[in-house]
Amino acid sequence: MEELKNTLKQQIIESLNLEGMKPEDIEDSAPLFGEGLGLDSIDSLELMVLLERNYGIKIEDAREGRKVLESVDAMAAYIQANRKI
Amino acid sequence: MTKPIYISSASAISPQQTYEDEGLLNEIVSTDNGELYIKEPNFRKYINPVAIRRMSRLLKMGICAGMNALEQAGVEKPDGIITGTGRGSMTDTERFLLDMIELDEGALTPTSFIQSTYNSINGWLALQTKSNGYNQTYVNRGSSFELAVLDAQLLLNEGDEQQHVLAGCFDEITPDYVRVKSKIGYWKKPTVNNLELYKNSDTNGSIAGEGAAFFCLTNKPENTICSIEQLHIIQEDSIEDVSTVLQQTLAGINLNDIDIVLSGMSGDVRFQPFYDTFLSNLSDKTSVAAFKHLCGEYDTSTGFATWLATELFKQQSLPEVLAAKQGNSGSVNNILIVNHYTLNSASVILLKKN
Numbered sequence: 001m002e003e004l005k006n007t008l009k010q011q012i013i014e015s016l017n018l019e020g021m022k023p024e025d026i027e028d029s030a031p032l033f034g035e036g037l038g039l040d041s042i043d044s045l046e047l048m049v050l051l052e053r054n055y056g057i058k059i060e061d062a063r064e065g066r067k068v069l070e071s072v073d074a075m076a077a078y079i080q081a082n083r084k085i
Numbered sequence: 086m087t088k089p090i091y092i093s094s095a096s097a098i099s100p101q102q103t104y105e106d107e108g109l110l111n112e113i114v115s116t117d118n119g120e121l122y123i124k125e126p127n128f129r130k131y132i133n134p135v136a137i138r139r140m141s142r143l144l145k146m147g148i149c150a151g152m153n154a155l156e157q158a159g160v161e162k163p164d165g166i167i168t169g170t171g172r173g174s175m176t177d178t179e180r181f182l183l184d185m186i187e188l189d190e191g192a193l194t195p196t197s198f199i200q201s202t203y204n205s206i207n208g209w210l211a212l213q214t215k216s217n218g219y220n221q222t223y224v225n226r227g228s229s230f231e232l233a234v235l236d237a238q239l240l241l242n243e244g245d246e247q248q249h250v251l252a253g254c255f256d257e258i259t260p261d262y263v264r265v266k267s268k269i270g271y272w273k274k275p276t277v278n279n280l281e282l283y284k285n286s287d288t289n290g291s292i293a294g295e296g297a298a299f300f301c302l303t304n305k306p307e308n309t310i311c312s313i314e315q316l317h318i319i320q321e322d323s324i325e326d327v328s329t330v331l332q333q334t335l336a337g338i339n340l341n342d343i344d345i346v347l348s349g350m351s352g353d354v355r356f357q358p359f360y361d362t363f364l365s366n367l368s369d370k371t372s373v374a375a376f377k378h379l380c381g382e383y384d385t386s387t388g389f390a391t392w393l394a395t396e397l398f399k400q401q402s403l404p405e406v407l408a409a410k411q412g413n414s415g416s417v418n419n420i421l422i423v424n425h426y427t428l429n430s431a432s433v434i435l436l437k438k439n
Binding site for chain 2: 015016017018019038040042045046049052053
């Protein structure tokens with residue numbers, strides 16, 4: 001699980017072009033949107049694409065997506081349970 | 086009949102040190118590789134860190150040049166934002182199209198698509214200045230900048246109250262763009278040093294360039310640099326027709342009043358005869374200057390030429406690096422920009438110092 005979280009953080013940094021950030025700067029349980037990393041709605045679309053491209057996970061339900069993208073912890077848990085690649 | 090409009094401020098990001106530079110062209114960039122990429126300024130001055138991470142180079146260029154022009158003019162919220170671009174963001178367009186191919190049109194990211202649209206820079210500028218006025222982007226190849234200025238002129242001619250319009254242009258090159266255009270003879274083979282470009286007009290092609298130039302335009306002459314007295318856009322079916330119409334257009338301008346002709350000589354043998362014909366008819370008073378050896382050839386290079394003209398009005402002299410011929414006028418009050426772009430378009434812009 002720790003390895004998956006680290007990979008995921010690296011993918012988030014690359015996909016959202018978070019210049020100057022390292023995986024260790026992102027806390028596992030910190031909210032990705034709002035107060036945490038301060039991501040916005042376009043970032044959420046980028047993260048959905050990240051899940052589809054890298055893990056074969058397609059999220060159709062926006063409400064489900066909101067929960068899945070809450071934090072690195074939530075994303076990693078969802079990936080582990082639903083990944084197709 | 087359109088009335089003149091006035092340039093209050095000008096800002097350019099170009100392959101030369103033109104942005105927030107004190108003095109004109111103090112350090113000249115020289116290259117032998119046939120490609121002139123912009124010198125990047127500190128983009129973070131005008132773009133917040135959250136937004137900048139998503140932006141391509143062209144977006145950053147356009148927003149910084151636009152915001153800088155507004156800042157120089159002391160205008161916080163323009164009444165209109167009008168721009169021209171020949172190709173928009175090539176970086177984002179290429180990324181988006183490559184993703185479409187590689188991912189078989191599935192799982193496409195939104196950012197490169199959003200930013201590949203031509204009016205993306207206008208949108209950012211409007212958001213940043215909270216300007217909800219007229220907003221337009223012209224995408225008409227070699228006439229894009231001129232059409233943006235013409236539209237600004239029509240808008241500013243509408244009312245008697247003072248209005249301010251932010252008008253500008255932007256285009257970028259990418260390695261793929263240069264490679265593709267090379268196949269249809271856009272670039273010189275073998276290439277030449279950029280500073281020698283207009284002196285090497287015996288082969289086809291030019292050198293690739295890019296840049297962004299923005300101007301704060303207004304309908305009142307007070308505190309402005311110069312007026313745009315005339316603007317002519319020529320689009321014809323053949324190079325011969327373009328040359329004929331261009332000669333007719335120039336016949337309507339008193340060339341004896343012109344202190345400097347800023348000519349778009351690109352080193353391309355196919356277009357040089359046109360310049361030779363009218364430049365040979367100029368009097369000893371008129372200086373002839375080139376500009377594409379400093380910015381390269383691209384759709385909206387006349388934006389760079391217009392910025393250069395505003396600087397020449399301020400300096401009141403023609404630097405040696407620009408001069409193809411030094412005239413004896415002694416002052417800079419009238420500048421004529423004449424540009425021929427690819428096979429079927431040209432433009433003439435007459436500027437007068439205030």
